Amino acid sequence: MNVKSMVDSYRDELVSRLGKLVAVPSVEGEALPDAPFGAGPRDVLKAALEMMEKDGFKTVNLDNYIGYAEMGEGEQVIGVVGHLDVVPVVKEDWKTDPFTMVEKDGVLYGRGVSDDKGAVVASMIAMKVLRDMNVPMTRRIRLIMGTNEETGSQGLKYYVQHEGDVDYGFTPDGDFPAINGEKGMVGGVYRSKNTKLIDVEGGTAGNIVCSKVTARIAKNSYSPKKLGDYFNNANLNYTVTEGENDDTIIVIGKAAHASTPEMGKNAISYLFMALQNAGFQDPFVDFYCSHFGLNTDGDGLGCKCSDEYGALTLNNGVIHMKDGVVEGTIDIRFPVTMCSKQILKMIEEHAEDEGGAVEMHKGVEPLFFAPDSPLVTSLVSAYREVTGDNETQPMVIGGGTYAKGIRNTIAFGCAFPNQDYHIHDADEWVTVDELLKQAEIYVAGIQKLLEIQ
Numbered sequence: 001m002n003v004k005s006m007v008d009s010y011r012d013e014l015v016s017r018l019g020k021l022v023a024v025p026s027v028e029g030e031a032l033p034d035a036p037f038g039a040g041p042r043d044v045l046k047a048a049l050e051m052m053e054k055d056g057f058k059t060v061n062l063d064n065y066i067g068y069a070e071m072g073e074g075e076q077v078i079g080v081v082g083h084l085d086v087v088p089v090v091k092e093d094w095k096t097d098p099f100t101m102v103e104k105d106g107v108l109y110g111r112g113v114s115d116d117k118g119a120v121v122a123s124m125i126a127m128k129v130l131r132d133m134n135v136p137m138t139r140r141i142r143l144i145m146g147t148n149e150e151t152g153s154q155g156l157k158y159y160v161q162h163e164g165d166v167d168y169g170f171t172p173d174g175d176f177p178a179i180n181g182e183k184g185m186v187g188g189v190y191r192s193k194n195t196k197l198i199d200v201e202g203g204t205a206g207n208i209v210c211s212k213v214t215a216r217i218a219k220n221s222y223s224p225k226k227l228g229d230y231f232n233n234a235n236l237n238y239t240v241t242e243g244e245n246d247d248t249i250i251v252i253g254k255a256a257h258a259s260t261p262e263m264g265k266n267a268i269s270y271l272f273m274a275l276q277n278a279g280f281q282d283p284f285v286d287f288y289c290s291h292f293g294l295n296t297d298g299d300g301l302g303c304k305c306s307d308e309y310g311a312l313t314l315n316n317g318v319i320h321m322k323d324g325v326v327e328g329t330i331d332i333r334f335p336v337t338m339c340s341k342q343i344l345k346m347i348e349e350h351a352e353d354e355g356g357a358v359e360m361h362k363g364v365e366p367l368f369f370a371p372d373s374p375l376v377t378s379l380v381s382a383y384r385e386v387t388g389d390n391e392t393q394p395m396v397i398g399g400g401t402y403a404k405g406i407r408n409t410i411a412f413g414c415a416f417p418n419q420d421y422h423i424h425d426a427d428e429w430v431t432v433d434e435l436l437k438q439a440e441i442y443v444a445g446i447q448k449l450l451e452i453q
């Protein structure tokens with residue numbers, strides 16, 4: 001029997017396992033004595049480990065932080081690092097109950113079917129098939145199942161503290177054919193009390209492009225016509241509500257992830273650019289426009305840079321005002337061949353003027369494996385052999401995965417090229433055939449990692 005038919009023989013098993021895991025709402029909850037991330041993450045880990053234990057694999061639960069199932073012999077460990085926690089749902093937005101997996105014409109719907117419970121189940125099937133194949137194991141293979149990826153990767157930290165790093169590994173929580181680089185990150189804030197803004201409030205998270213901002217400013221301190229012209233030219237929705245002494249301006253932008261800020265329209269940036277254009281005289285607004293403006297490349301902060309794998313990006317996600325001080329967030333993703341020190345050095349010289357000040361925090365260094373390194377070539381060739389897709393190249397992204405938290409690991413799958421699985425959104429989906437294909441690719445990938453000399 002070839003690998004494909006061996007994997008396909010587990011079709012029903014795969015679907016029923018995934019249904020059981022989706023049924024556990026493993027969103028982070030209140031910590032309990034035996035559940036550091038809440039009952040849901042604890043229960044889903046228990047369910048997944050039980051499945052693997054029933055199959056006869058050795059399983060270990062690390063105090064409900066994270067657990068693993070293991071096969072093979074030897075000193076070295078190949079890690080497959082997935083996660084079982086999920087992000088919250090907005091039930092009204094779903095066509096079906098997010099925690100009752102539904103299959104319709106070969107498509108599965110439910111929270112986590114793609115990110116990342118589906119990939120974990122596909123990895124379980126891959127381990128079963130490797131065992132059926134009697135592949136000689138000179139290394140151990142560990143399916144490591146985390147329960148706190150979406151909200152901080154604390155579980156993976158716990159794993160590394162107790163079990164160490166892996167010798168080779170992948171996290172099936174990104175894209176095929178592989179993600180060989182993840183940009184570094186530095187975050188910070190800007191602050192100012194030198195402003196005539198009465199109030200400003202906008203954004204939901206530092207790592208999301210701000211899609212709505214509300215500001216209050218004194219009447220007659222700007223030209224409403226010029227303000228309106230600016231927004232209309234930029235094709236943005238806005239409202240101005242006149243009060244007795246001041247006006248309330250609401251600007252609607254377009255959200256996007258902070259790693260791709262150019263895909264969004266930052267409501268904060270448009271607001272301040274429009275106010276400046278409308279003659280609003282304000283040191284802070286001038287500071288914002290010169291240090292950020294509509295740029296998302298760090299130009300105004302003096303840190304614009306790029307390498308052959310991509311450019312620096314900058315996002316201003318959240319802004320608010322308290323006790324007359326306006327404060328907002330800065331999220332920078334920088335090229336994989338640079339280090340955070342270099343970025344902070346560049347910013348230093350532009351960090352302050354009379355209109356405001358920038359304060360940066362310590363960063364997270366980038367992750368990078370050369371495209372011709374054994375880890376990358378092994379996994380990419382496994383993907384290519386199974387799918388026949390020789391076109392899609394390994395990529396560098398601005399986001400972060402588990403790969404940043406454990407050594408010798410890159411993201412490998414689970415998303416196939418040019419698909420939108422509605423990850424973190426309503427009606428998350430994946431096809432059964434794609435999950436089976438994932439399992440087949442993981443079998444091939446693990447075999448290649450076993451063969452590295």
Ligand SMILES: [Zn+2]
Nearest residue numbers: 115116149173
């Ligand atoms: Zn994920």
